[in-house]
Amino acid sequence: MTSNPSIPDRVDVVIFGGGVAGLWTRWRLERAGYSTLLLEQSSLGNGQTIASQGILHRGTKYAFGKDVAQASVELQLAQEVWTRALKGTDGPDLRGVSVLSPTTVMWTSESFLSRFTGAVAAGVLKSDVRKLEGEHRPAAFKAAPKAVGVWEIDEKVVDSSTLLHELTRSARGPMARLSAGARPRWVKPNILSWSDATGQTHATHASAAVLCAGVGNESLITSLADDHSGSGADAAARHVAQRRPLHMVMMRGAPCDLFGHCIRELSDKPRLTVTSAPDAGSFVWYLGGALAEDGVSRDGPSQIQAAKLALRECMPWIDLSRATWATLRVDRAEGRTPSGKRPDTPIVSPIAAGGHTLAVWPTKLALAPAAAGRVFDLLETANIRPTGVVDAGESSLAPAPLPWNEGGVRWS
Ligand SMILES: Cc1cc2nc3c(=O)[nH]c(=O)nc-3n(C[C@H](O)[C@H](O)[C@H](O)COP(=O)(O)OP(=O)(O)OC[C@H]3O[C@@H](n4cnc5c(N)ncnc54)[C@H](O)[C@@H]3O)c2cc1C
Known part of the structure; x- marks a missing residue:
């Protein structure tokens, strides 16, 4: 059970995954007064964010396609949010x-x-x-x-490494490493059981869990979703993720x-x-x-x-x-679309009763702020109220290396 003083026993929201979606959501929820605990399985942004091309798309390259309207509108709106954050005038301070x-x-x-x-x-x-x-x-x-x-x-x-670094610094909630292959579970409606990288088990009182783990969302959904269909929680992941x-x-x-x-x-x-x-x-x-x-x-x-x-x-x-x-x-990693093609918007899916567990896919780096906004709206709708931010100081988790700086890459 929890004995590490840097890991609180009780928070409003546990966020899984420290890529752009998890880190922007952490900032957004803290701004609204929620206490958060972010659990990361490896290094920040490992998967898509660190591998992204870092383009804050305006929708231009989509504007030749047929079904472009929604994607372009969302991306245009996101531009203003990013511009303010990069200038440090509003949002997370990304100067x-x-x-x-x-x-x-x-x-x-x-x-x-x-x-x-x-x-x-x-x-x-x-x-x-x-x-x-x-x-x-x-x-x-x-x-x-x-x-x-x-x-x-x-x-x-933008450079995804400094983006991950600055987003991490923009909020104060505690962050911890999950053990590899961890299968966190709701053991009671408001108690989440999970193991940290040292193997220690924690029981964290939380009102909600938000899954921002990219491809890792699939296994998290399997271990945290309600099994409504009777066909198994694996099926739940297949229904919502692609x-x-x-x-x-x-x-x-x-x-x-x-x-x-x-x-x-x-x-x-x-x-x-x-x-x-x-x-x-x-x-x-x-x-x-x-x-x-x-x-x-x-x-x-x-x-x-x-x-x-x-x-x-x-x-x-x-x-x-x-x-x-x-x-x-x-x-x-994206929320599922009927055609299997790219979604036009960020997707935030409630995967358990009452808005208790949300799975998030921003679809694009550029749409992470919109995804975080949807998480906030859904928590409010589910009547999950903030109880006050926990300040854990600087995080010790670091961004993953850029793909071309990875030690294991074979160049020819
Ligand atoms: C090659 C490539 C290029 C791209 N280029 C662009 C671009 O130019 N512009 C743009 O807007 N978008 C781009 N995208 C899309 C964009 O990168 C993604 O939409 C975005 O980064 C997704 O962020 P995320 O936080 O959801 O996921 P990720 O960045 O994948 O982060 C997931 C995090 O969760 C952690 N994790 C995994 N499993 C678990 C677990 N079980 N428990 C806890 N943590 C876990 C991971 O270590 C990681 O830190 C690109 C994507 C790719 C793959």
């Missing part, structure tokens, strides 16, 4: 977050330029974009033919940074989305978009070949001769 780029670009090849330009002119692209010419183009386009079209979008790119896998590519030795989307057709999926970070005197390029979605069935070497081909198509003027390569498989 210490490293903004890797204030804008992204969309670019398109010579062969596709006229159709793309026509679409922009016809207003098919429902967002503000500015065409960049000459010296205003990013360094990655200095050697590009003039006929390559480059447009700038007001879409910030995964969409990605096979990302990392390229070391890039001569300059780049943040943007290569557009080859009028779809909601860019051929390539590139973000980058300084890396030992040069840059690492992190490649996603259709390359990562369509490359799930490829093995690592084939995926690297596919990345080289995509770069040759999208920017044939870039010299890749000094690059070294690696790939990363990572699942996007």
